[in-house]
Amino acid sequence: MGDRNDALRAARLRAGWRTVDQAAKRLSEHGQQLLDDRHFVVSPRTWRRWEGERPGWPPEETAVVLRDALGRWPEDLGFSAPAGWIRPEALQEDDVNRRQFVSVTAAALIPGPTVRQHVDPALIGYFQQQLEGHYRADMFLGPHDLIGTVSAQYQLIDKLVRSAKGEVRRGLLRVGAAYAALVGWLYQDAGDLSAAAFWRGVTQEIAVRSRDPHLIGYSLVNQAQVRTDLGDGYGVIDLCVAALDESDRLFPKVRIMAMQQQAHGASLIGDRTAVDELIDRASGLLSRVDDDLPWGNACRRTPGYLEVQRATCYGRLGLGREAESLWAQVLDAVPATARRDRGVYLARHATAAAAAREPDQAVEVARAAVEIAVETRSARMLRELATLERAMGPWHDAPVGRELAEILAPVNEGS
Structure with missing residues (x-):
């Protein structure tokens, strides 16, 4: 201290x-x-x-x-909490979070039906269409409003899987894995890594049951995403290397996902050379993405997807000027509809500007990020803003530091 x-x-x-x-x-x-x-x-x-x-x-x-x-x-505030200290508000929050998690988790653990039912193959297409709608809603709403809805649909899919046979059953398993992956992502974005890890495990189990190599690779990348948030670089790399073990069999999209996530792992262990090599290799595959799978389409849906990953890795490596320059280019291409992602990128851009010793630029970019953070309450965005606040530490006592404190007040008050 x-x-x-x-x-x-x-x-x-x-x-x-x-x-x-x-x-x-x-x-x-x-x-x-x-x-x-x-x-x-x-x-x-x-x-x-x-x-x-x-x-x-x-x-x-x-x-x-x-x-x-x-x-x-x-x-x-710099005090050392005594053993056994529990924030007064945490007791109520923990109870609410526990009840919500138990309720949603029940969707993955419901007992099998005693009476079988007919399962129409058209239901697979129905759930796939619904999934695309959930992805779009996630961009607008953030995680909290969707967790219950998506997990309830997963529960229905799981119930149908227990009655379906043959290719219909395998099709439902594939779409069910995609739903479980989305629930895991929503929990991760909400900042609950324990729940996210649980649902990533459900995703992997169902992917293996479907015997779909592309989905199994996707589930390993999902696990690696949680490891990235935990700061476990070597764990990220292990999972991505496992996903790429049979890369010749995988669709380009899955290989891109595994390579870019492995780059995040490389950034966590300070290996810039590997970051650039992996992102460059993934970039070479973008033009070959032509599958019709309903999941994992961020590389097609997000403008500058791989440069977003490179900029994020550069920021993690402490390459402020390089990251700041990349973010400036990336943000020009991000549409207004991708509001929550834009908020995350803006927060990272502001942090990169602070690392590049441009505090005024950091504060200006932070204004727009905070507006989106207040709307979505995305834990991922709040975490990025906390990183920005630390990066602006050298200017705490300066006018620009006080200005940032005023800008961050709305999110800090609710954290």
Whole structure:
């Protein structure tokens, strides 16, 4: 932590509290109003200790006041949380999240039917068409509004699979794997990696049951996406290499997906050469993508898809100027309809600008990203904005840093 608690000091300055004395007075006033307790007082001496090398841990009611006044819990303000500390709001949030996860997970674990039913082959096409609609809705709505809908349709597909036979059964397994993959993605975008990993596992199981090599490769790339978010570069590479083991049998689209994801793994271990080689090899396959599979079509649907991956990898490698230049080109081609993806790209662009020592540019780009983040509440976007905030650390005390704090306030207040 060094010789002072910079996180608390930065939060104080963002709040406009220029001195320790002013901060102690304002927090005391805030606490008295919030708690309806005129005896709530934080002294300047206490605040100085908080900004020192060993800030200790505030009483629980003070922690609540700090959270309400500064938009951060103490553990995010440089304090060291004691064993057993649970945020007051987390108890309720965890219970809600647990109930939602149990409810949605039940779609994957429902017992088999006791009475079989006729399954019309036309249902395969119906579910494929619905899937494309879900992909489009995801771009507009974000994850939270779709998880229940998509998982309920997966449950219906799974029920039909248990009655279907022959090629109809295999067709339903293939489309069911695509639905499970989408549920996994929605959870990943919502920031719940445990649920995402569960549904990626369901995807892989059904892909193997379908005996479709393309779908099995796709399911391994899905697993690698979770490993990327966990920062496990070697795990990403292992899974992508496994997906490419029989690359001669795979559609170009699946090979592109595996190569670009492997590039993310390479960026996590600091291997720029491998990043460029993998993205370049994937680029050479784009013109050969001609399958009619309903899943994994981001490389066709997203303008500049592979350059988006390269820019993301460059940002992760700390190549600020190269990443900033690429993002500027990519964003020109992203349509307004891809709103959530655009928000993620804008946040990454802003971070790259900060790494390139262009803080004013970073703040300007961040404005548009925050507007989209407030609408979608995508955890992926919020995570990118938190990365931006860290990258802007050198300018915390400067006017541009305070301007960024004001821009980020709407998302920080709800985080």
